[in-house]
Every structure is written in C-alpha cells, then in structure tokens.
Amino acid sequence: MFLPRSVKVKRTPDEDRSCTAKKHKLSSGGSLLEETTEFQDCKSVGTETSASTYNLSETVQEHTEPAAADLGVANTPLGKDNQNTDEDGSLEEPIKSFSKSQRWAEPGEPVCVVCGRYGEYICDKTDEDVCSLECKAKHLLQTQAKEKQLRSDQCTDSQAEAHLLNTPYFYKDHSFILGLQDEQVENLKLQLGIAVQGQQVPRPIVEFEHCGFPETLNNNLKNSGYEVPTPIQMQMIPVGLLGRDILASADTGSGKTAAFLLPVIMKVLKETETPSALILAPTRELAIQIERQAKELMAGLPNMRTVLLVGGLPLPPQLHRLKQSVKVIIATPGRLLEILKQSSVQLHSIKIVVVDEDKKLFKPPVLVFVDCKLGADLLSDAVHKITGLQCTAMHSEKSQVERTDILQGLLQEKYEVIVSTGVLGRGLDLVNVKLVVNFDMPSTMDEYVHQVGRAGRLGHSGTAITFINNNSKKLFWDVVKRVKPTGTILPPQLLNSPYLHDQKRREQQRLKQLQSSLVTGDNIMDIIKKHNKNNSQR
Numbered sequence: 423m424f425l426p427r428s429v430k431v432k433r434t435p436d437e438d439r440s441c442t443a444k445k446h447k448l449s450s451g452g453s454l455l456e457e458t459t460e461f462q463d464c465k466s467v468g469t470e471t472s473a474s475t476y477n478l479s480e481t482v483q484e485h486t487e488p489a490a491a492d493l494g495v496a497n498t499p500l501g502k503d504n505q506n507t508d509e510d511g512s513l514e515e516p517i518k519s520f521s522k523s524q525r526w527a528e529p530g531e532p533v534c535v536v537c538g539r540y541g542e543y544i545c546d547k548t549d550e551d552v553c554s555l556e557c558k559a560k561h562l563l564q565t566q567a568k569e570k571q572l573r574s575d576q577c578t579d580s581q582a583e584a585h586l587l588n589t590p591y592f593y594k595d596h597s598f599i600l601g602l603q604d605e606q607v608e609n610l611k612l613q614l615g616i617a618v619q620g621q622q623v624p625r626p627i628v629e630f631e632h633c634g635f636p637e638t639l640n641n642n643l644k645n646s647g648y649e650v651p652t653p654i655q656m657q658m659i660p661v662g663l664l665g666r667d668i669l670a671s672a673d674t675g676s677g678k679t680a681a682f683l684l685p686v687i688m689k690v691l692k693e694t695e696t697p698s699a700l701i702l703a704p705t706r707e708l709a710i711q712i713e714r715q716a717k718e719l720m721a722g723l724p725n726m727r728t729v730l731l732v733g734g735l736p737l738p739p740q741l742h743r744l745k746q747s748v749k750v751i752i753a754t755p756g757r758l759l760e761i762l763k764q765s766s767v768q769l770h771s772i773k774i775v776v777v778d779e780d781k782k783l784f785k786p787p788v789l790v791f792v793d794c795k796l797g798a799d800l801l802s803d804a805v806h807k808i809t810g811l812q813c814t815a816m817h818s819e820k821s822q823v824e825r826t827d828i829l830q831g832l833l834q835e836k837y838e839v840i841v842s843t844g845v846l847g848r849g850l851d852l853v854n855v856k857l858v859v860n861f862d863m864p865s866t867m868d869e870y871v872h873q874v875g876r877a878g879r880l881g882h883s884g885t886a887i888t889f890i891n892n893n894s895k896k897l898f899w900d901v902v903k904r905v906k907p908t909g910t911i912l913p914p915q916l917l918n919s920p921y922l923h924d925q926k927r928r929e930q931q932r933l934k935q936l937q938s939s940l941v942t943g944d945n946i947m948d949i950i951k952k953h954n955k956n957n958s959q960r
C-alpha cells in the first residue's frame with residue numbers, strides 16, 4: 423500500500439476517529455512499517471521516525487519537479503492508493519490529489535496556503551496547511567523560489583557589506599538626527615540624564631542604525647539583545663566614532679563596555695597593523711567580561727582577533743596568542759607590564775587605548791537593624807546570597823578587631839550592607855548612611871528615633887523603612903504620632919489596628935483626667951468652692 427507521506431493528516435476531533443480507523447485498517451492489511459509511520463502521522467504531527475522522514479523526502483522530490491508536480495505524482499502512486507482504499511471499503515478518505523476535489527473551508531477551519539480551500543493536511547516540509555497533493559507541490563515550489571530569492575538578496579547584502587568593509591568609515595550624523603531641532607536634542611539629553619562638556623560634541627544617536635555599521639555588526643548587536651542604545655551609548659558612540667578623546671562616567675551596568683567597544687571595533691576594522699587597540703581593565707574578571715562582549719560584537723567581522731592578557735592564568739598561551747596578529751588586546755595592567763618586560767612584543771602599532779576604570783560610584787551603605795545576634799548573622803548571609811551585595815553583621819559577639827575592621831570596611835566602601843543589633847548600631851554614628859531598615863522594630867521609641875536618625879545626617883535627606891508587626895503593638899500609636907507629621911504615608915493595617923485605637927483612646931482619657939486636675943482660669947473658682955466645702959464639712 424502506498425502512503426503519501428509528503429502530506430500529513432491534520433488532527434481535529436473528527437480526525438481522531440480517522441486515526442483510529444486508519445490504524446485499524448492498517449493492522450489488518452498493511453506492513454508494520456506502514457502501520458507505525460501512519461500511526462505517528464496521525465498521532466503527533468511532526469515527530470516522525472527516520473523511516474517516514476526518508477519516505478517523505480522522496481515524495482517531496484517528485485512533487486517539486488515542475489513538470490511532474492501537478493499531475494505526474496498524483497497520477498501514478500495516488501491512483502493506486504485511491505484504488506486500494508476503495509477496494510478496502512475503509513472509512514478513511516484518500517488523500518486529495520487535486521485542489522478542485524477539496525471542499526472550501528468552514529469558518530475557523532485551516533485554510534490551504536495556496537488555493538484557500540480546506541487545509542486538511544499539513545505539509546511536512548514547512549508545517550503549512552495545504553488542501554491536496556497538487557497544492558502541496560505548488561506550495562513547495564513557491565517556498566523554493568522564495569528561498570532562492572532570499573539567498574540572492576543575502577548575496578547582494580554580503581557584496582554590499584564587503585564594499586562597506588573595504589571603504590573607509592566616517593561617522594556623520596544620520597538624517598533623522600540632523601532633522602531634530604536643537605531644543606529637541608537638549609530635551610532628549612535632559613530626559614536621559616546625558617550631560618556633556620567639550621567642543622562641538624556630536625548629537626547623541628537614538629538607534630544603532632543611525633551609526634551606519636556593517637550589517638554583520640548590526641546583526642551581532644541584535645543577537646546580543648541590544649535593541650536600542652543605552653544613554654551612555656547614545657552619546658559616547660558618535661563621539662568615539664569621530665575618533666575624539668573621551669572621558670566618560672556612568673553607573674555600573676549602564677552599557678559602558680559596548681559604548682567604547684563599538685567605536686573601537688569600527689576603528690580597528692580596517693587597520694592592517696596589529697595590535698591596533700589596547701583595553702585596560704583593573705581586574706581579571708572585568709577583562710574577561712570585556713573580551714566576551716568584544717567577541718560577541720566582532721563575530722563574523724574579518725580579521726578581528728582578540729587576546730586576553732590577565733594575571734592568574736598561565737602566561738605562555740597568552741604570549742603565544744599575542745603574536746598571532748591580534749587586533750585588540752584586553753589586559754590587566756600587571757600582566758601587561760610583565761609581558762612587556764619579558765618579551766620583545768612592541769605596542770607601537772596601538773592607536774586606541776581604552777582604560778576601563780570601573781570605579782564604582784560611591785554608594786552609601788544600607789544600615790539594617792535587627793533585634794538579636796543570630797538575626798544579624800542570618801540576615802547578612804541571606805542578603806549576600808540573594809543580592810550578591812557585600813554584607814556584614816555587627817553585634818556584641820564581634821571582637822574589637824572585627825568591629826574596627828567592619829567600621830573601616832564601611833568607610834572604604836568594602837561593605838554595601840551592614841546588619842547590626844541595635845546597641846551596636848550606636849557605634850556606627852560616623853558612617854554616612856542614606857537608608858536605614860528597621861528589620862525588627864526596636865522595643866522603645868528612643869531607640870527607634872536613634873536608629874532612623876542614622877539616615878540622612880548632616881542636613882542630608884535619608885530614608886528609613888520600618889517593619890512592624892504585633893510584637894511591637896504597644897508602640898503603634900507612638901510610631902504614628904512620630905511619623906505622621908513627616909508626611910509619610912502609613913499603612914492602613916497600622917492605622918486601622920485596634921491596638922492603635924485603644925492606645926489613642928486611653929491617651930485621650932488620661933489627658934482628660936489630667937486636664938480636670940489642672941488649675942486654670944476657667945475652673946479656679948470651682949476648685950476653691952470645692953475645697954471650702956470639704957473644709958467646712960470637716
């Protein structure tokens with residue numbers, strides 16, 4: 423029995439029945455191979471065995487021959503298939519040979535991509551819906567023609583690219599950028615936090631496409647997930663592409679690496695002398711990251727080798743690679759000096775030097791208060807594990823040496839978070855903190871005021887975040903009284919707490935009592951009369 427594997431039976435609720443029918447029919451008459459593949463065709467479209475795939479390609483070949491495509495194939499094996507099916511008297515419909523013998527699709531049913539009739543089958547090559555073998559053959563011819571066109575387009579693209587790679591590159595403002603008004607550009611810079619100094623600084627780009635990079639580089643950017651430039655890239659790339667000297671500063675993680683790598687890549691692309699660029703990084707880790715990013719961006723560009731010269735890794739392979747006509751060196755200063763001292767390597771061909779300082783902007787540490795030593799150790803570990811921030815704990819079990827070390831570490835920006843018990847927090851008075859977190863609410867208002875006061879000292883503003891729960895319920899009303907006047911929005915759970923209302927009511931009662939016992943102008947006569955009356959009774 424011939425089974426046209428080039429077309430797979432589409433699965434719909436009705437066809438589940440036809441799957442069963444086919445299997446039944448096959449198990450009574452077909453070969454084992456046919457049974458298996460046919461069952462797979464019905465059961466899970468697109469996951470055939472290699473045997474069935476082989477058959478499929480055979481059939482596809484026949485169908486894609488233009489002369490035989492429409493009729494030849496359908497006439498020969500299918501005629502037989504039709505016959506068999508008829509003879510068997512099975513419930514199964516034979517696969518339609520011609521488009522005209524297929525019905526039109528009902529609303530919601532799949533539609534043949536060629537003729538628009540009911541797309542009863544799925545083409546195994548393209549996963550598109552087709553109605554018959556005739557349309558499948560046409561569909562494959564169309565697909566082949568499209569692929570051919572695409573290939574020739576790509577060929578033209580690569581010729582254009584080769585031309586682009588061979589002609590000198592000069593950066594000029596893209597027409598879109600030129601079309602912007604001065605105040606639009608200033609507004610954009612203001613909104614993006616771009617501040618520049620210097621003479622005739624070019625306008626920032628808004629898209630990578632504004633740079634006129636070769637297509638390979640544009641694709642590499644897309645493949646790395648760089649859809650739009652970050653603000654530092656918007657401003658730095660055009661300046662770098664103009665070959666100007668730049669001193670740039672932006673936060674860690676703001677895309678600085680690509681901001682200097684892209685101009686470096688464009689500059690060294692047509693350089694014949696090697697090495698042409700040197701990128702210095704303070705740490706091995708950073709150098710490795712830079713090289714990884716450089717390789718991603720340089721992929722597919724001709725003669726763009728890099729070498730990593732960093733300490734902590736064996737020197738000979740690095741030296742060997744350095745001598746292989748590398749375009750870009752990425753190095754840590756120590757290892758570079760070591761190599762320069764030892765070997766005959768000359769760096770006079772270097773035209774571009776980038777120093778990636780990576781000095782973190784000073785970020786004041788966060789001070790977190792907890793109520794016990796164990797809490798401090800546990801929370802410090804947890805915060806470090808989850809956020810990667812440099813954390814330490816401060817409590818009474820720390821020796822004096824450790825305490826001094828922590829304090830020094832804080833001042834030298836070694837720690838980003840310190841978790842401390844309340845009393846020890848007083849030792850940290852010197853530290854400039856912007857954020858205090860009362861992870862455990864202290865047991866007295868005095869302590870609370872002292873702790874939140876660590877944030878924003880010396881006239882600077884700061885923030886305090888306080889976690890409260892029923893353990894500190896006796897302080898609810900005091901906290902509200904203290905915090906509300908600062909304009910802080912308090913959580914409704916606190917404001918609606920019955921404890922708070924109880925405390926407020928009691929306070930008001932106490933006040934009333936106090937007021938009634940106080941001597942004022944209004945009640946002085948009443949007090950005297952009451953006093954006289956008591957005396958005369960005695």
Ligand code: AMP
Binds near residue numbers: 647655673
């Ligand atoms: P960096 O500040 O250079 O260390 O970059 C931080 C991260 O942002 C790195 O993982 C980069 O791959 C990524 N990155 C840089 N520029 C872009 C961009 N334009 N779009 C998306 N991701 C970027």
